[in-house]
Amino acid sequence: xxxxxxxxxxxxxxxxxxxxxxxxxxxxxxxxxxxxxxxxxxxxxxxxxxxxxxxxxxxxxxxxxxxxxxxxxxxxxxxxxxxxxxxxxxxxxxxxxxxxxxxxxxxxxxxxxxxxxxxxxxxxxxxxxxxxxxxxxxxxxxxxxxxxxxxxxxxxxxxxxxxxxxxxxxxxxxxxxxxxxxxxxxxxxxxxxxxxxxxxxxxxxxxxxxxxxxxxxxxxxxxxxxxxxxxxxxxxxxxxxxxxxxxxxxxxxxxxxxxxxxxxxxxxxxxxxxxxxxxxxxxxxxxxxxxxxxxxxxxxxxxxxxxxxxxxxxxxxxxxxxxxxxxxxxxxxxxxxxxxxxxxxxxxxxxxxxxxxxxxxxxxxxxxxxxxxxxxxxxxxxxxxxxxxxxxxxxxxxxxxxxxxxxxxxxxxxxxxxxxxxxxxxxxx
Amino acid sequence: xxxxxxxxxxxxxxxxxxxxxxxxxxxxxxxxxxxxxxxxxxxxxxxxxxxxxxxxxxxxxxxxxxxxxxxxxxxxxxxxxxxxxxxxxxxxxxxxxxxxxxxxxxxxxxxxxxxxxxxxxxxxxxxxxxxxxxxxxxxxxxxxxxxxxxxxxxxxxxxxxxxxxxxxxxxxxxxxxxxxxxxxxxxxxxxxxxxxxxxxxxxxxxxxxxxxxxxxxxxxxxxxxxxxxxxxxxxxxxxxxxxxxxxxxxxxxxxxxxxxxxxxxxxxxxxxxxxxxxxxxxxxxxxxxxxxxxxxxxxxxxxxxxxxxxxxxxxxxxxxxxxxxxxxxxxxxxxxxxxxxxxxxxxxxxxxxxxxxxxxxxxxxxxxxxxx
Ligand code: SF4
Numbered sequence: 039x040x041x042x043x044x045x046x047x048x049x050x051x052x053x054x055x056x057x058x059x060x061x062x063x064x065x066x067x068x069x070x071x072x073x074x075x076x077x078x079x080x081x082x083x084x085x086x087x088x089x090x091x092x093x094x095x096x097x098x099x100x101x102x103x104x105x106x107x108x109x110x111x112x113x114x115x116x117x118x119x120x121x122x123x124x125x126x127x128x129x130x131x132x133x134x135x136x137x138x139x140x141x142x143x144x145x146x147x148x149x150x151x152x153x154x155x156x157x158x159x160x161x162x163x164x165x166x167x168x169x170x171x172x173x174x175x176x177x178x179x180x181x182x183x184x185x186x187x188x189x190x191x192x193x194x195x196x197x198x199x200x201x202x203x204x205x206x207x208x209x210x211x212x213x214x215x216x217x218x219x220x221x222x223x224x225x226x227x228x229x230x231x232x233x234x235x236x237x238x239x240x241x242x243x244x245x246x247x248x249x250x251x252x253x254x255x256x257x258x259x260x261x262x263x264x265x266x267x268x269x270x271x272x273x274x275x276x277x278x279x280x281x282x283x284x285x286x287x288x289x290x291x292x293x294x295x296x297x298x299x300x301x302x303x304x305x306x307x308x309x310x311x312x313x314x315x316x317x318x319x320x321x322x323x324x325x326x327x328x329x330x331x332x333x334x335x336x337x338x339x340x341x342x343x344x345x346x347x348x349x350x351x352x353x354x355x356x357x358x359x360x361x362x363x364x365x366x367x368x369x370x371x372x373x374x375x376x377x378x379x380x381x382x383x384x385x386x387x388x389x390x391x392x393x394x395x396x397x398x399x400x401x402x403x404x405x406x407x408x409x410x411x412x413x414x415x416x417x418x419x420x421x422x423x424x425x426x427x428x429x430x431x432x433x434x435x436x437x438x439x440x441x442x443x444x445x446x447x448x449x450x451x452x453x454x455x456x457x458x459x460x461x462x463x464x465x466x467x
Numbered sequence: 468x469x470x471x472x473x474x475x476x477x478x479x480x481x482x483x484x485x486x487x488x489x490x491x492x493x494x495x496x497x498x499x500x501x502x503x504x505x506x507x508x509x510x511x512x513x514x515x516x517x518x519x520x521x522x523x524x525x526x527x528x529x530x531x532x533x534x535x536x537x538x539x540x541x542x543x544x545x546x547x548x549x550x551x552x553x554x555x556x557x558x559x560x561x562x563x564x565x566x567x568x569x570x571x572x573x574x575x576x577x578x579x580x581x582x583x584x585x586x587x588x589x590x591x592x593x594x595x596x597x598x599x600x601x602x603x604x605x606x607x608x609x610x611x612x613x614x615x616x617x618x619x620x621x622x623x624x625x626x627x628x629x630x631x632x633x634x635x636x637x638x639x640x641x642x643x644x645x646x647x648x649x650x651x652x653x654x655x656x657x658x659x660x661x662x663x664x665x666x667x668x669x670x671x672x673x674x675x676x677x678x679x680x681x682x683x684x685x686x687x688x689x690x691x692x693x694x695x696x697x698x699x700x701x702x703x704x705x706x707x708x709x710x711x712x713x714x715x716x717x718x719x720x721x722x723x724x725x726x727x728x729x730x731x732x733x734x735x736x737x738x739x740x741x742x743x744x745x746x747x748x749x750x751x752x753x754x755x756x757x758x759x760x761x762x763x764x765x766x767x768x769x770x771x772x773x774x775x776x777x778x779x780x781x782x783x784x785x786x787x788x789x790x791x792x793x794x795x796x797x798x799x800x801x802x803x804x805x806x807x808x809x810x811x812x813x814x815x816x817x818x819x820x821x822x823x824x825x826x827x828x829x830x831x832x833x834x835x836x837x838x839x
Contacts, residue, residue, distance in 0.1 A: 047702070075689065076685070076686065076687050076688070076689060077685065079684050079685065081532075091691070091693075092702060092703075095689065096689065097684040097685060097689055097690050097691075098689075098690075098691045098692065098693070098701075099532070099535060099684060099691075099692045099693070100692070100693040100694060100695060101528070101531070101558060101693075101694045102554050102555065102558055102694050105524060105525070105528045105554075105555070107528075108520070108524070108525040108527075108528020108529055108531075108532065109528050109529075109531050109532035109535070110532060111518075111525075111528070111529055111532060112490075112492070112528060112529040112530060112531060112532020112533040112534075112535075112536070113532040113533070113535065113536050113684060113685070114532075115490070115516050115518065115529070115532075115533060116490060116516070116532065116533040116536035116537070116538045116685075117536045117537075117683075117684075117685040119685070120536075120684075120685045136521050136522055136525070137521065137525055137528070139521070140520075140521035140525065274516070278510075278511035278516075279511070281508075281511035281512055282512065283512055284508075284509060284512040284513060285508050285509060287471040287473060287477075287481065287648070288471065288472065289469045289470065289471055289648065290469075290470050290471075290472065290645075291468060291469060291470070292468050292470075319472075319643075322472055322643065322645070323472070325645075326470045326472060326645050329468070330645075331644070331645055331646075332472065332644065332645045333642055333643065333644035333645070334642070334643045334644070335638075335641070335642050335643075336641075337582075340497075340581065340582070358644065358751075359751040359752060359754045359755035359758075359829070360751055360752040360755045360826060360828060360829050361638065361642055361644070361748075361751070361826065362825065362826045362828055364828065
């Protein structure tokens with residue numbers, strides 16, 4: 039291929055705009071690389087640099103301001119054989135800063151060309167993240183109160199594995215783009231250029247001044263030795279391959295006849311660390327093994343190691359509609375925190391409700407039948423109180439029996455944990 | 468009977484896998500996080516890709532890129548994430564990029580309550596984008612629905628090349644429940660139509676009532692995609708006629724298929740004068756309320772919508788016709804009821820809604836129904 043340029047859509051930049059030279063240099067670089075057009079995609083941002091995708095006969099994706107790197111990453115992850123080139127301006131770099139940092143940290147094999155011309159050309163020369171504080175721009179005095187960002191410094195410290203800064207007027211630009219694209223990993227090339235339509239109208243910026251800027255802040259020179267590491271896609275696929283088997287859903291068949299087939303509403307009131315959620319799951323497994331429909335909701339603090347842990351379980355021979363608790367048939371009060379969280383339910387409990395209360399826990403007045411059990415005296419650790427309460431239910435054959443409880447424990451635990459659990463269960467039933 | 472026991476979020480993930488989803492990107496947010504967790508368990512063993520974006524905007528960007536490379540993509544979030552998705556929802560609508568968004572709704576506005584449910588975003592999902600072009604929104608009522616509707620969502624996204632939302636709710640997503648796998652009713656899978664024509668590929672050339680045939684970026688034929696107003700060739704256009712045609716097609720491609728897009732459940736009881744319309748988790752309490760009312764000798768009929776957007780107008784007109792009175796129940800202070808009033812204009816429509824972080828109990832619904 040002698041050129042990738044789309045002859046039916048020639049560049050339309052302002053006369054003297056450096057973007058025009060960069061377009062040609064990118065074309066020359068693609069030709070030198072000899073990469074196939076159908077395995078190359080140009081992803082562009084918003085602004086004048088966002089026109090790039092239209093000038094080339096390769097795959098193209100033009101998107102929303104600042105987000106070009108995110109589409110590029112999606113494309114590259116989906117099709118690792120793609121050569122992905124992203125163009126954005128200093129504007130896109132600024133608004134999409136989080137994506138620039140993420141791309142540097144990931145190190146996908148892509149090339150980002152940041153066409154830095156120190157201002158927002160398309161919208162009227164407003165200041166950007168790279169506008170010098172002493173420049174005269176379309177945002178009045180605002181740039182004077184900020185300092186510009188050093189793109190190469192930022193991307194280098196964020197982990198880009200290839201970083202260079204070059205004048206858009208440099209004759210070696212196409213060679214620089216070739217080596218960036220040949221680099222296996224995330225390569226960032228910052229080109230410095232003139233926005234003749236806006237910026238150079240009020241600021242003394244010439245190719246010579248750009249050369250001086252680069253002399254003052256030299257290019258990091260390409261490959262950043264200290265950042266070298268495996269390419270993200272390769273690393274991702276290697277790690278993903280080590281991932282275990284597909285988790286098939288756990289299927290439970292009806293195998294027991296329930297001791298009682300009434301609809302039950304079970305509330306377990308405990309604290310973080312008491313394995314309340316696990317106990318709730320056990321009740322559910324047992325219920326399903328008895329042919330019931332079940333649902334469970336858990337309420338715990340966002341800081342998971344502290345505070346209440348409450349499980350609300352429904353078991354019903356009929357399809358479960360409303361999943362809230364209306365009239366509990368079983369309440370297990372295992373910690374004051376848990377009780378405090380559902381304080382209000384006690385007054386309304388019916389005389390048929392079975393309440394299991396650990397001896398150390400205080401509960402409000404209630405008409406329900408309350409059984410107090412001193413798990414501590416039975417030498418059962420607090421972390422096993424929820425499990426022990428299930429054993430108490432099994433003993434009374436409320437909701438479940440011992441066979442069902444054993445089945446539930448077996449389905450959920452490995453042998454070691456199962457045997458430990460059974461030590462607790464056997465103390466009670 | 469082969470019961471499984473899972474939360475709605477796991478069911479969404481299983482539905483996605485059943486639909487052939489092979490790419491997920493998302494950002495953790497309660498109550499949607501476990502969809503991400505599940506996809507991270509399920510995709511790698513099947514050769515799929517699961518990514519945590521640096522933010523919600525990026526997550527959608529990754530999905531858009533992957534979808535344009537031909538992947539079937541899913542993302543999941545909640546209200547605050549939908550806010551950030553907005554610019555990319557617009558992109559996916561206008562540029563016809565198939566993707567499925569699970570929105571496990573929580574109580575808003577803003578950060579609201581991470582662990583409190585509400586059907587907060589019913590209008591937001593439809594209108595939270597520029598231009599007013601439509602999306603598809605499906606509302607599951609339980610875990611089994613989450614699985615089934617996610618497969619439908621992928622089918623619709625593929626066929627119509629548009630974003631499809633699963634309007635879940637914390638109360639479904641994070642509630643574990645049992646259901647019989649043998650009762651699952653999954654539709655046959657639909658894949659996006661590939662371009663097979665002999666001429667040059669014109670990426671947005673399509674029949675006036677269809678989505679354009681698809682070719683992936685990275686395939687043999689060069690593909691153009693753009694977020695800007697484009698003609699069939701994928702280049703920016705200012706031709707009013709071309710623009711008008713393309714804008715209209717975004718609507719027509721869905722309108723023309725409303726029969727197939729419309730999903731619902733109904734329980735029509737002979738000789739009743741009241742129809743209770745609801746959707747999502749609320750429709751379960753409505754079913755309980757209707758059963759209790761029937762026991763008391765005051766039966767009502769119920770309609771539970773699964774397709775919320777585009778509004779199934781013909782269905783609403785047809786189903787509501789025989790009834791004197793319509794009652795709408797929603798887990799918000801009145802969002803979808805406005806659509807129902809619009810469609811059934813003139814018919815008495817009563818409303819009960821609740822926005823307090825808890826489920827609407829059947830007793831409240833009975834009260835609303837009996838209060839005429
Ligand atoms: S406005 Fe500036 S950047 Fe845009 S084309 Fe003109 S000179 Fe180039």
